[in-house]
Amino acid sequence: TYNQLILFWCSEPKHFDGFQEWPDGYVRFIYRVEEKNAQRHLSGWAMRNTNNHNCQILKKSCLGVVVCARNCTLTDGTRLQLRPAICDKARQKQQKKVCPNCNSALELIPCRGHSGYPVTNFWRLDGKAIFFQAKGVHDHPRPESKSETEARRSAIKKQVSSSHLSQKKRLLESETRRCLDSNGHFNNIHHLSCMEGPEKFSNVTDNGFPIPAQSYPAFQNTDPYKATYDSASFQGETASPFQKYPNPRIFLPRPGGYEFGVPSYLSSSSYPPFYKDLTNTPVDTDPLNLTGPQYNGNTLNAYDKNFDSRHHRLKVLGKTGYGDRSDHGPIQANTNPPYFSGEYPCRYGSNLSPAAPALQTVITTTTKVSYQAYKPSVVKYSDNVCNIKNPQNCTRIEENISGTVHPEIKVQEDCDVVKAALLYQHDPGPTKSEQVDTYQYGPNPGNNYSEHEGQSFRFESGEY
DNA sequence: AGATGCGGGCGGA
DNA sequence: TCCGCCCGCATCT
Structure with a gap:
């Protein structure tokens, strides 16, 4: 399997995942560059851009979900679970609004699924594929998905628009009649009152x-688990009290707050490290394994964690599943909250068994990839496509762009890096072991995906 | 108006 | 040094 891993790591992506709208857990996926949703870095979760000072890796963190402070039950038995506005200002406005169902305040449940911090997602374009990596297990209900939010907005807009027009027309006619009736003729004095009707009506509509x-409209993704709305309401842009969850993933308040612990199945050994030396220290899942040399890096440190570390390159490597070092601390033992409904497979654990390595595509920071690469152009091996401001980011020879131009060379270098990393891993220093990434490679069992092509490439994790 | 990205900068660990 | 996060700016829908 070692050779297999090396082989895989040194190869171009040979399989791709179907887009995952609700990635959860320490997972990693590879999407085709043609995948629109991936190109847009979409997610069902409300993710906001977060500055990781790395021009090659886009990092996003979860905003959580907006719920009714009183956790009222909607008419259909579900609970309000709004999508937090991504824009800070919009979110502040959103939080000032009230529950459209019971008028109590709205509450933003922050995501603390990653060591007490929001779950983070990382995206990286690698010439021929878009790599995605997630850190953390969402400890809150799913918010309304983006597509649903947009659909609802447009529907509301449409509805408001049409009702506004028809109401306006109706009221105008009615007022006209009234005016005419009361005065026997049209009276301009009534203009004001005549014009208020439509506005009031629309406001009512807008308020939930x-x-x-x-x-x-049909969503691009047909996640069977995603919430759907069959009606819409809102306060400006807020609530839709009629979420329906065709799945068991309905948020239920936990005693003492919203802090779900880690599902038991998540806390036990699931992702044994491929290299057992790493087991002692829960390693930090390194998204796309953007772990690597720091941008000032003079040394090749293939697993210098971070997808999110600042200014470094990525590299495609292989990796096995580990838990994130710091991911275990704050997470409490859990009683299998309904929210998880057993849909969450073990993706990490503190007790990792070396027997079941999960296939990992590790992208170290040694890859010279920048978002410019998204523009099918210049990505050229060894060229500084990173950015002019940080030339140091783009000069490393370990750079690798998945063979965009010189695949053969890249592969070799990847292998070199992999080897270096492996060597390092076999000789775990006291400081960096946690930086080794350990991700499940592949979609969550609970998610739907349809275009896997090379599942045979997936190493057994022993968990599925 | 909001969603998204980018990147400067700050502060805690 | 790493990382979370705030903030402003720019672009796009």
Whole structure:
């Protein structure tokens, strides 16, 4: 398997995952560059861009979910779970609004699924593939998905627009009649009152009253677990009290707050390190393993963690599943909250068994990839496509762009890096072992995906 | 108006 | 040094 891993790590992605709208846990996926959702770095979770000072890796952190402070039950038995506005200002405005169902305050449940911090997602374009890596297990309900939010908005807009028009028309006619009736002729004095009707009506509509069920545009993703709305309401941009969860993933408040612990199945050995030396120290899952040399890095440190470390390159490596070192601390033992509903496979654990390595595509920071690469152009091996401001980011020879131009060379270098990393791993220093990434490679069992092509490439994790 | 990205900068660990 | 996060700016829908 060692050779297999090396082989895999040194190869171009030979299989891709179907887009995962609700990635959860310490997972990693590889999408085709043609995958629109991946290109847009979309996620069902409300993720906001977070500055990791790394021009090659886009990092996003979860904003959590907005719920009714009183956790009221909607008419359909579900609970309000709004999508937090991504824009800070918009989110502040959103939080000032009230529950459309019970008028109590709205509450933003922050995500603390990654060592007490928000779950983070990392994206990197690698010429021929878009690599995705997630850190953390969402400890809150799913918010309304982006597509649902957009669909609802457009539906509401449409509805408001049409009702506004029809109401306006109706009211105008009615007022006209009234005016005419009361005065026997049209009276301009009534203009003001005549014009208020429509506005008031629209406000009412905007404040949470359900709009008759209607169909929404088809979403790009048909996640069977995602919440759907069959009606819409909102306060400006807030609530849709009619979420429906065709799945058991309905948020249920936990005693003492929203802190779900880690599902038991997540806390036990699931992702044994491929290199057992790493087992002692829960390693930090390194997204795309962007772990690597720091941008000032003079040394090749293939697993110098971080997808999110600042200014470094990525590299495609292979990796086995480990838990994130710091991911275990704050997470408490859990009683299998309904939210997880057993849909969450073990993706990491503190007790890792060396027997079940999960296939990992590790991207070290030695890869010279920048978002410019998204523009099918210049990504050229050894060229500084990173950015002019940080030339140091783009000069390393270990750079690798998945053979965009010189695959053969890249492969070799990748292998070199892999080897270096492996050597290092076999000789774990007291400081960096946790930086080794340990991710499940592949979609969550609970998620739907359809275009796997090379699942045979996936190493057994022993968990599935 | 918001979603998204980028990147400067700050502060804690 | 790493990382979370705030903030402003720019672009796009």
